[in-house]
Amino acid sequence: MAQVYFIGAGPGDPELLTVRGRRLIEQADVIIYADSLVNPEVCACAKEGAEVYRSSSLSLEQISGLIIEAVKQGKVVARLQSGDPGLYGAIQEQMAVLDEKGIEYQVVPGVSSLFAAAASLKTELTVPRLSQTVVITRMEGRTPVPSSESLRSLAAHRSTMAVFLSASLIEEVVAELLEGGYPPETPAAVVYRASWEDEMVVRAGLKDLAQRVKALGIKRQALILVGDFLDSKGKSAPSRLYDRGFKHEFRSS
Numbered sequence: 001m002a003q004v005y006f007i008g009a010g011p012g013d014p015e016l017l018t019v020r021g022r023r024l025i026e027q028a029d030v031i032i033y034a035d036s037l038v039n040p041e042v043c044a045c046a047k048e049g050a051e052v053y054r055s056s057s058l059s060l061e062q063i064s065g066l067i068i069e070a071v072k073q074g075k076v077v078a079r080l081q082s083g084d085p086g087l088y089g090a091i092q093e094q095m096a097v098l099d100e101k102g103i104e105y106q107v108v109p110g111v112s113s114l115f116a117a118a119a120s121l122k123t124e125l126t127v128p129r130l131s132q133t134v135v136i137t138r139m140e141g142r143t144p145v146p147s148s149e150s151l152r153s154l155a156a157h158r159s160t161m162a163v164f165l166s167a168s169l170i171e172e173v174v175a176e177l178l179e180g181g182y183p184p185e186t187p188a189a190v191v192y193r194a195s196w197e198d199e200m201v202v203r204a205g206l207k208d209l210a211q212r213v214k215a216l217g218i219k220r221q222a223l224i225l226v227g228d229f230l231d232s233k234g235k236s237a238p239s240r241l242y243d244r245g246f247k248h249e250f251r252s253s
């Protein structure tokens with residue numbers, strides 16, 4: 001059994017935590033959670049005496065220091081990341097420190113805010129005929145984005161697009177997407193704090209999105225979604241998965 005677990009703590013609603021994630025939080029001696037996005041209620045199941053740390057004000061060295069010290073003392077550590085740790089979770093650098101020290105760890109997936117947002121919008125990201133591709137990206141901020149992945153170039157595909165970490169730059173995002181090739185009327189949405197009680201959903205044509213989002217003062221904890229999947233009524237084709245004539249491994253007749 002590993003002693004350190006990077007756990008996807010979901011998008012906000014504590015019920016959107018996996019069964020494994022919850023069990024490990026219950027067992028952990030030390031819990032370090034990304035309090036800027038993770039709902040503190042996911043720590044409510046911690047055992048009595050567990051040490052709980054918020055990580056938003058800590059540096060990588062401080063977080064790693066807490067983990068290494070706990071491991072030395074034989075403790076089990078739950079490091080809670082927002083959504084799924086595999087997306088913009090900055091776990092690579094945390095894992096590298098543990099690799100260097102020879103400390104075993106495991107990663108437990110979680111429900112990404114992308115999927116919580118799709119659920120709130122009651123939509124499928126991959127609607128047959130409209131898009132079968134999801135681009136997950138961000139606008140360049142302090143973290144650089146490779147030039148081959150500029151929003152403008154990705155927009156040329158006109159696929160379903162989810163833009164993370166960029167709500168404060170909504171005007172630039174929209175300008176890049178329009179320049180890149182999405183028509184101005186392309187359906188778009190911003191989901192603020194998906195799955196939290198104060199969640200807000202803004203739907204608009206791409207050209208009007210920035211104005212609507214700015215008027216509501218949304219600057220963070222929001223996902224920008226763009227693509228025809230947002231208005232699929234009467235335009236999509238049913239997937240062949242449930243087609244009577246489509247035989248596959250689990251349905252031979």
Ligand SMILES: C[S@@+](CC[C@H](N)C(=O)[O-])C[C@H]1O[C@@H](n2cnc3c(N)ncnc32)[C@H](O)[C@@H]1O
Binds near residue numbers: 116
């Ligand atoms: C550091 S990234 C972490 C993403 C996370 N690993 C995930 O899978 O959702 C933070 C960004 O994720 C998005 N985000 C996280 N939680 C959100 C939520 N509940 N609703 C909408 N967007 C959210 C926002 O774009 C935010 O700027």
